[in-house]
Amino acid sequence: MTETPTPAATAGPVLVIGAGLLGASIGLGLRHLGVEVWLRDSSPTAEAVAQDIGAGRSCRAAGEGRVPEPALVVVATPPDVTAQTVVEALRAHPGAVVVDIASVKESVLEEVRAQGADLTRYVGTHPMAGREKSGPVAARGELFTSMPWVVCDSGRSSPAALAAAKNLAVDLGATVTFMDAREHDATVALISHLPQVMSSLLASRLQDTPPHHLSLAGQGLRDTTRIAASDPNLWVQILSANAAPVVASLHGVRQDLDRLIATLEAPRAPGARLDIAQLIAEGNAGQARIPGKHGGAPRAFATLTVLVGDVPGQLARLLTEIGEIGVNLEDLRLEHSPGQPVGLAEVSVLPNRRKELVEALQERGWKVVQ
Numbered sequence: 001m002t003e004t005p006t007p008a009a010t011a012g013p014v015l016v017i018g019a020g021l022l023g024a025s026i027g028l029g030l031r032h033l034g035v036e037v038w039l040r041d042s043s044p045t046a047e048a049v050a051q052d053i054g055a056g057r058s059c060r061a062a063g064e065g066r067v068p069e070p071a072l073v074v075v076a077t078p079p080d081v082t083a084q085t086v087v088e089a090l091r092a093h094p095g096a097v098v099v100d101i102a103s104v105k106e107s108v109l110e111e112v113r114a115q116g117a118d119l120t121r122y123v124g125t126h127p128m129a130g131r132e133k134s135g136p137v138a139a140r141g142e143l144f145t146s147m148p149w150v151v152c153d154s155g156r157s158s159p160a161a162l163a164a165a166k167n168l169a170v171d172l173g174a175t176v177t178f179m180d181a182r183e184h185d186a187t188v189a190l191i192s193h194l195p196q197v198m199s200s201l202l203a204s205r206l207q208d209t210p211p212h213h214l215s216l217a218g219q220g221l222r223d224t225t226r227i228a229a230s231d232p233n234l235w236v237q238i239l240s241a242n243a244a245p246v247v248a249s250l251h252g253v254r255q256d257l258d259r260l261i262a263t264l265e266a267p268r269a270p271g272a273r274l275d276i277a278q279l280i281a282e283g284n285a286g287q288a289r290i291p292g293k294h295g296g297a298p299r300a301f302a303t304l305t306v307l308v309g310d311v312p313g314q315l316a317r318l319l320t321e322i323g324e325i326g327v328n329l330e331d332l333r334l335e336h337s338p339g340q341p342v343g344l345a346e347v348s349v350l351p352n353r354r355k356e357l358v359e360a361l362q363e364r365g366w367k368v369v370q
């Protein structure tokens with residue numbers, strides 16, 4: 001059955017400048033809704049690949065003279081050229097709303113303002129969704145589904161420009177939050193930039209670890225280092241553009257680290273074990289505050305782990321059968337044991353449905369291991 005997409009509120013044509021991971025993902029999502037999308041990238045290869053995966057039409061391939069005047073321009077270039085690209089787009093397309101999606105907002109807004117551009121047609125935005133990979137090959141049309149998307153009024157953005165920015169995010173399935181650029185930058189320093197730094201610092205400890213030690217790594221190391229694979233070029237730009245708020249967060253980390261080091265240097269000293277427990281409990285408290293799926297209140301799901309044979313169609317069969325049993329799958333994570341012909345599917349469900357699901361799966365012959 002083919003799904004019929006709901007009509008888009010975004011009016012095309014949309015011109016996406018920067019057809020990398022984010023630009024091509026936006027293009028794919030909009031194309032899925034039937035919106036006319038044009039792609040422009042300083043790299044001819046990125047522009048061609050983005051067109052090939054279905055994210056829109058390449059301006060180069062069509063010939064610039066054939067590109068229609070856009071109603072909306074989405075600037076999805078790296079942060080260090082975003083402000084300049086926004087200013088040029090505002091001047092080149094006087095009838096269009098221009099939004100950018102850079103990970104930092106205040107420095108971009110300051111530069112756009114300093115260049116005397118028309119702020120009524122400009123809106124800074126930031127989808128809180130991404131991947132540790134770059135380029136159009138990694139693009140996904142559903143990247144933004146149920147993810148937050150911040151919209152920052154320039155201070156002079158017109159209601160129509162704000163509505164266009166909001167429509168873009170909502171069309172792509174995101175949840176919109178309005179915030180000014182300064183509050184945005186202070187917020188992402190803690191919830192996005194600090195995690196990147198911590199992940200990179202942790203993963204950099206692994207550089208000289210012998211391979212046979214690394215082969216013992218379980219899910220904990222993988223969970224905490226996924227984003228350490230992110231693009232250094234992008235993160236140099238993000239961290240240097242938001243240095244002060246990141247430094248403030250790092251001072252907090254340094255205090256906790258100093259405390260932990262001092263405690264572990266004398267682990268049997270009176271109060272040491274309590275201090276260690278407290279530190280871990282403080283982490284528990286912070287982690288429990290992270291909202292669950294769809295931005296809802298934090299919710300603890302129950303998990304069960306099912307053994308899935310490494311045979312084509314097995315995972316699809318498991319998912320179909322969970323659907324048939326009538327239990328809603330809240331989350332799914334797959335783990336492969338090295339050298340084993342099986343995978344482990346960790347299935348998250350509402351706690352009051354776990355027992356029923358375990359029994360029904362076992363009856364159908366599945367091996368539930370935890």
Ligand SMILES: NC(=O)c1ccc[n+]([C@@H]2O[C@H](COP(=O)([O-])OP(=O)(O)OC[C@H]3O[C@@H](n4cnc5c(N)ncnc54)[C@H](O)[C@@H]3O)[C@@H](O)[C@H]2O)c1
Pocket residue numbers: 017018019020021022023040041042043046076077078079081082085101102103104126127128129130131132133134135136234238
């Ligand atoms: N990667 C993420 O997880 C993520 C998430 C949210 C927002 N962002 C923001 O989205 C933007 C793009 O990031 P990305 O991950 O898609 O990077 P990317 O490297 O995958 O894509 C950037 C693209 O912009 C092109 N480009 C560079 N300079 C250009 C110019 N002057 N004119 C036209 N094209 C140009 C590059 O050739 C490249 O194809 C950045 O501002 C980033 O801060 C990234």
Ligand SMILES: O=C(O)C(=O)C[C@]1(C(=O)O)C=C[C@@H](O)C=C1
Pocket residue numbers: 102103127128129130131132191192193227
């Ligand atoms: O999942 C990831 O790969 C990300 O970390 C994406 C993430 C984030 O911190 O959430 C990273 C930077 C972007 O500005 C927005 C999203």
